Amino acid sequence: MNKRFIVKPELCTGCRSCELACSFTHAIDGVRSLTRINPIDGGFKDLWVPVTCLQCDDAACIKSCLVNALKRNPVTGAVELNHEVCVNCMACVAACPFGCAILDTQTNLIVKCDLCGGDPACAHFCPTKALVWELIKKAVKKTG
Amino acid sequence: MIHITINGKVVQAKDGEMLLTVIRREQIDIPTLCHHEAVEPSGACRLCMVEITKPSWDGWCDYVTSCLYPAEDGLIVNTHAPKVNELRSSILDMFLARHPKSPEIRQLAAEYGVMKTQFEEVVDGDNCILCGICTRICDTMGFKAISMVGRGHGKEVAPPLNMAPAACVGCLSCAKNCPTNYIEYNMKNGGLTIWKKDFEMIACTECGATTITKEFAEYLSVNRDIPFDYFEKCDACHRKELAGTMGRIANWDREARS
Ligand code: SF4
Ligand code: SF4
Ligand code: SF4
Ligand code: SF4
Ligand code: FES
Numbered sequence: 001m002n003k004r005f006i007v008k009p010e011l012c013t014g015c016r017s018c019e020l021a022c023s024f025t026h027a028i029d030g031v032r033s034l035t036r037i038n039p040i041d042g043g044f045k046d047l048w049v050p051v052t053c054l055q056c057d058d059a060a061c062i063k064s065c066l067v068n069a070l071k072r073n074p075v076t077g078a079v080e081l082n083h084e085v086c087v088n089c090m091a092c093v094a095a096c097p098f099g100c101a102i103l104d105t106q107t108n109l110i111v112k113c114d115l116c117g118g119d120p121a122c123a124h125f126c127p128t129k130a131l132v133w134e135l136i137k138k139a140v141k142k143t144g
Numbered sequence: 145m146i147h148i149t150i151n152g153k154v155v156q157a158k159d160g161e162m163l164l165t166v167i168r169r170e171q172i173d174i175p176t177l178c179h180h181e182a183v184e185p186s187g188a189c190r191l192c193m194v195e196i197t198k199p200s201w202d203g204w205c206d207y208v209t210s211c212l213y214p215a216e217d218g219l220i221v222n223t224h225a226p227k228v229n230e231l232r233s234s235i236l237d238m239f240l241a242r243h244p245k246s247p248e249i250r251q252l253a254a255e256y257g258v259m260k261t262q263f264e265e266v267v268d269g270d271n272c273i274l275c276g277i278c279t280r281i282c283d284t285m286g287f288k289a290i291s292m293v294g295r296g297h298g299k300e301v302a303p304p305l306n307m308a309p310a311a312c313v314g315c316l317s318c319a320k321n322c323p324t325n326y327i328e329y330n331m332k333n334g335g336l337t338i339w340k341k342d343f344e345m346i347a348c349t350e351c352g353a354t355t356i357t358k359e360f361a362e363y364l365s366v367n368r369d370i371p372f373d374y375f376e377k378c379d380a381c382h383r384k385e386l387a388g389t390m391g392r393i394a395n396w397d398r399e400a401r402s
Contacts, residue, residue, distance in 0.1 A: 007390075008394075009390055009391060009394040010394045010397060010398055038383060040383060040384060040386075040387035041387065041391075042387055042388070042390065042391025042392075042394060042395070043387070043388050043391040043392065043395075044391055044392075044394075044395045047391050047394060047395060047398075049386070049387040049390045049391050049394070051383045051386050051387050051390075060370050060374055063364075063368045063369060063370055064364050064368055064370060066284070066285040066286060067182040067183075067281070067284055067285060069182065082181070084168065084181035085181045085182045086182070087180070087182050087281050087285075087317040087320065087321055088316075088317065088320045088321070089285070089315040089316065089317045089320075089356075089360075090315075090316075090355050090356050091315070091356065091360065091364055093355055093356075093379050094346070094355040094356040094360075094361060094364075094374075094375050094379075095364060095370050095374055095375065096374075096379065096382065097374045097382060098382050098383065098385075098386045099377075099378070099379035099380060099381070099382030099383035099384075099385075099386070100379075100382075100383070101379070102379055
């Protein structure tokens, strides 16, 4: 997919629309899921950082999963977690250096961002466009 | 891709994929007590039984354990045929006789109308149904710390020689996936005990929260090439750290522009 997820903390107002969008999109049987994205205080005045999975190239979460419940989706590039396969060992939660694989204590499931299968809901709902899902611009060779 | 019919609906499946996997994907609820997608199917509980037929079978049907039966093109599956429900009730009746004290078994049996077993109850039994989910998961993860030992009535899940298993890392996957919650463990004061083995949990260097055992982290670090210091902070403190790093960069940027 020639699109990528971009986070621009300088535009985030900490409104938490992304959290709501995420939680509703990933609801199971009508139960809202834990959000996979959190705007966190960036340590400076009026600065919020929407923290979510970076979909690392050499992902520690994938390496830590001994039952292969975590796999890269070749189309979206996101690391996806299969709940049917996951045995809840917490290895990925402990291994992710950014804390982006989390235990949803309400459903007892491990959750992480999956880029909503290629159409991230948080980006749709961010009113200031601090989160964008945009086309990767390629240098276009001019002809003629 | 092939097509099979489940309860009157035509669905797609991969050739050779087990019927149970397709049924679950279609969100159809059928009971199972020995199935987990992380491990190879074993066919031990027989509750996943379904009715199958094909147009060419002239009205004949067969009853198969769906966790072990590969999907084939044109198959017609009924997950709740009267005969299937009957078979499931009688299987659950036997489970109930063997494990009358298990709340999980009682609930499942009740769902199939079995409130009380017709058989003689085993009075001195335990709640382990010998499904082997725990041992298969532990094997698949590569630890092989516990196994099924003994025969007949004495059969049980245990570590070798019934002693604290050297191979166990305390990941708790066996206990968390046991359908009857039979495997006991204890977590307190930054420690964990399972299978009579004591573990130390890693405490987050920032807030003290615990996630996994030190032994499990060491195993992952050595065998999976993950720097050990990744395990030294909890997920919440890692997120804060990332926000701090990205915040500093965004702030430089902001100051440079103003
Ligand atoms: S969960 Fe963590 S380790 Fe895995 S891809 Fe996301 S940021 Fe990377
Ligand atoms: S918690 Fe689940 S997804 Fe994470 S490493 Fe363990 S089995 Fe894999
Ligand atoms: S301890 Fe639990 S998971 Fe293991 S065989 Fe017994 S019932 Fe199955
Ligand atoms: S806690 Fe020990 S016995 Fe249980 S699955 Fe993990 S390594 Fe195996
Ligand atoms: S799930 Fe137990 S026999 Fe198929």
